[in-house]
Amino acid sequence: MSFRTRLLLAFALAALVPLGVLAVGVRREMAARLGAQADRRVASLVGVLRADLATESRSTRARLHALGQELAADNRFRLAVLETGASDTSDAGDAERRWLLDWAGEAMRLGGLAVLQVQNDSGRILSSGHFRNEYDRLAPALPAAVARAARTARTDSAVGVLLDVRTPQGALLALADVDSFEVGGRRFTLVGGRALDSAAVARLAPAAELAVRLQMPGDTAPRVGDAVVARLPLAHVAPHGAAADSFALDTAQLVVTQDRSALYALRRGLDRWIALALGATLLLALGLGAWLAARVSRPLAELAAKTERVDLDRLDQQFGTGADAVRDDEIGALARLLDAMTARLRAGAARLREAERRTAVGDVARQVNHDIKNGLAPIRHVLRHLTQVAEQEPERLAAIWLERRGTLESSVAYLEDLARNYARLSPALDRAACDPNAALAEVARTVEGRHADAAIETRLAAGVPAVRADPVVLRRILENLAGNAVDALDGRPGRVTLASEAVPDGVRLTVADTGRGMTRAELERAFDDFYTTKDGGTGLGLSVVRRLVLDLGGTLRVETAPGQGSRFIVEIPTA
C-alpha cells in the first residue's frame, strides 16, 4: 500500500468516523425526543377522550332522566297511555296519540340527541325520535340490552355504551344510555343517546397527525403507516340475527392512531442530510488527503527517481534544484542532505579516480613503454641496417633507404596514432585560469568552419569570471559537445547555441541544439563508454566529456526531449 493510499485512508477515517458518530447520536436523540413528544400528545388525547366520553355519558343519562320526569308530569302522556287503561293499544285519543308519536322527535331535537325511544312496560314502542313511524313495534330487548351493556361498561372500564340502532334510512351509532320512570303504576323506559358515528369520532382528534377511529368488531386493521397508540373499549349493543328484537353485546373500540409519516419523513430527511454531509466530508477528506499526499509524496518520488539515477560515474545529480531548493521543510532538508552526500561522493569518486588514474598511468606507462618499444624496434632495426649498409656498402645506401623507408614511415605513423590515442584516453590536466568566453568563441569558429549548414550562435555573458581548468581539457569538452550538437542536426538546417553565464561559485556553459534530441533510454546510456548512436562513432565522446568535467570539479546536466533538441549544461568552479 503506497504512502498516498495510506494518507487518503487516514484522512477519510479521521473525518468520517467522528461525523458518523455525531450523526447517529443526533438521529437517535431526535427520534427519542420526538417519540416522547408524540407519546405525551397521545396520552393527553386519550385522557381528553376518556373525560369527554364520560361527560357525554353523564350528560345523556341526565337528559334522559329529565325527559322522563317531564314526560311523566305531562297530562297528554298520561291521557295517551292511560286513558283507556291499555297503554299498548291505539284506542287513546287521536290528539294525544299523535302528540305522543311526535314527542320523541321533538324532545330528541331539543335535547341534542340522535336517538330517543319510549317504551311501555311490555316493550312496545310508544314514541321514537330517530324512527318516528316504528311506533307500536315490540322491542323489549333493546332497553334491557342497553342496561346490561351499561353495567358491563362500568365493570370493564369501558368508556360508554355504543348502540347500533336502526333508522328509516339505515343504521345509526349512538353513545346511549337508558332510564325509566313510572306513571300510574306502570313503568316506562327511555333509551337515548348522542350520535357517535365515524365523522363525529374523527372530529375528536385535535391534532392532524392523530386520528380517532371507531373500530367495530370484525373491522380491519388501521391503514398502513398508522400506528395504533391507544384503544378505548366501548360496550357495543347491536341487532343480532334476523329477529327485529334480538341484540348482542360485544366490544367496539375507539382506536387512536398516529400518522407517523411526518416522523418518518423527518427521519428520511435527516438521513439524507447525514448521507450528504458524510459524502461531502468524504470527498473533502479525499481531496485534502490527495493534495497533501501530492505535496509530500511527489517530491519524495522525484528524490527517489534522482537517487535511482545516482551511481559512481554519475554523481553530478542535483537534488536541490527548482522548488525543492527553497523548501524549508523536511523534503528540502532531505534534498540538501542528498546534495551534500552526492558532493561528498563526487569528491570521494574524484579521489578514487585520481588513485585509479595514477595506477592506470603506471599501467599505461608500461604499456606505452611496451608500445613505444614495439614502434621503435623497426626503426631501430632500419637504422641499424642503414648504418651497416653505410659502413659496408655505401653505394647501396640510397637503394636500401628507399627500400626501408616505408618501414620507417609506417612505424612513425604507428607511433603518432599511438600518441594520439593515449592522449585521448589520459589527458593531462594543467589547471590554470581560463577565459570560458574565449574558449567558447574559439570552438564556435572551429565548428562553424567545419559545418557550413549549421547556424552557430554564441551568447556570451559579459563579465564572466575565469574558471580554474586546463585550457586543452576545456576546449576538448566544448569541442565534443559542439560536435555532438552539430551531428544531432542530422544534416538538416538547425541551430547550435553556445552560451555562458555566471552562477554562484562558478560559470555555466551551455551547448544547445535544435536537433533530434534523445529519448529517456538514450539519455540513460549517453554517458556510458562505447555507447553511440552515430555511424562511425567511438562511443567515447560523452563519457570522456563527463570524466573531464568531473576532473575539473564541475557538473554536467542534460535537458533533452525527442524532436526538441538537447541542452548540455556544464558548470565549472571559478578560479
Next chain:
Amino acid sequence: MRHDLAGARAGAALGVLAALAAVLLAACGPGTPAGAPGVAAAPAPATTAVPEPCLVVADPTAPRRDTITVVAAGREAAERLLVRQTREVPARIDCEGRVGPGAPAAFRLVGDAPVPASAGPTGRVLLLVPAAAPGPVVRIEVLRPGADPRDALDAAPGALLHRAADVLVTRDPATLAYARRRRELVVVPLPWDRTYVLAAVGGAAEPPDRAAALRRALARDAVRSAARGAEPPFWWEGDASCLAAAAPGGDLTAPRTHRIVYPADDATAGELAERIVALAASTDRPGWLPAPVGAPVPTARAAPLDSTALTRALAAGNEAGYVLPLPRLRPASCAALPRLPAGATLVPLVDTRAHAVVRRGVAPFAVDGDGTLRFFPDSSLSPRP
C-alpha cells in the same frame, strides 16, 4: 312566468279541463260529503246571481279587497293556478267530481316579475287583471323552495314587493295550526286530490277489512298532514291502460334492493316509506309488503331520491318498493304520471288533501276537482241551491 312557459304540465292541466265539465257546489258546510271543500265563513250573499259549485266565501260581511294575493306553494302549483284563470276551458270538474260546462278565460296576465330574495318568502309575482269587466286584481306569488309558508301569511312591515297572502294553499300542518289560531284567517279543506300508493313487485292482497284498517292507521298515525285511509274507487284499477302505457318494461328477474324509495321533497311519502320499513320489522308484518322488505330486518330502509334519481329508479325497476303520490282523479294525459316499473302492483295507502288559508274579506272563489282555485272578476256569484 308566461303562458308559453306552462309547458307540458299546463297542457296536461288544460287537457284535464277539456275532458271534464264544471259543476256548481253551493256553500259546502259541515255536512259536505267527503272530498268536498267546506266553507268556514258565512254563506254567500243573497244578491249573487250566477250559481257556482264549490264556492268558498270567507266572511262576506268583511270589506272586499281590490287585490287578491294568492300564494302558490311552488312553480307547478302557480302554473296550474295561472292557466286556470287565463285559459278558456270547454268543461270543468268540480270539487265533488261532477263534470259541468266550460268557462271562458276570466283574467289575463299583465305582469310577471321576479322578487329579490330579501323581499320576502316568495320569489316571483304574476299580476292578473279581469279579462273583460272591471274587478279585483289577482296577484299570484310563488313561494320559494324551503320557505316557511307561515311567512307568506305575515307580510313584513314596509314590504313593497311582497304582500301578506289572502289565499294560501298548503299541506303543511304547522301552517294550518298557525292559521287556525289567527282570527282573520279561515282554513278551508280542499278536495282529496292525492292518493299515495306503494308500487312493488310481489306481496299478497290483504283482506279488505284489514286493508282498510291498515290504511286508516297509516292516515291517523304515520302521516302528519291531513290524510285519510285511501278510499276506493281507484281510477287505475278500472283503467290500467294509463299505467300500462307508462310501464317501461323493466327486468322482473333483476335482483332487487331492500330500499323503499320515495320523492325526497314529499314529506308524506317519506313518512309512509318509514312506516313501511318499520312494519317490515314487526311481527305482524302486512302481507302486502313486497318480499324484499321482509328480508333480514336490518337491510330494509327508506331512501329519499330526487326527481332525476327517482325516474332512473323507476326505469330500472329493481327497488323493493316505491312510495308515490298519484292524482286522485284520472288525468287526461298519462304523461304526467310517474313511470311505474313493469309488473308492479299498486297498494293504495292514504289520501291527502291541501287546505286553503283564506283571509276574511276575500272575494268568493271556487275550487275545481283537482284542488285548483278559480277566481271570478265579478261578485255576481252564489252557491248553487
